[in-house]
Amino acid sequence: MDTTLLASAVVVWEWLNEHGRWRPYSPAVSHHIEEVMRSNPRGGSVVLGRADSRLSPYIIDLHSMRQFRQDTGYRQYQ
DSSP: OOHHHHHTOOOOOEEEOTTSOEEEOOHHHHHHHHHHHHHOTTOOEEEGGGTOGGGTTEEEETTTTEEEETTTOOEEEO
16 A cells, blocks of 8 residues: 555544534544544543543543533434
8 A cells, every 4th residue: 555645644533413414523633533543442532622622521432433422411423
């Protein structure tokens, strides 16, 4: 595989809003999710507030691929 192609690849993570529409996370948040996944390939969780303080209540469970809002208990698919 061409490593130049891999070096220029961009990953965009999205979340499903209350209207059933997929919305992209910011590049910083997508990068943070990818970094956590690389550092712990067996799964775990991603604290989104570490990349964007406005998302501090949100955690992604990488095993279930669900986003969880800590202050309300609301869960949604990733």
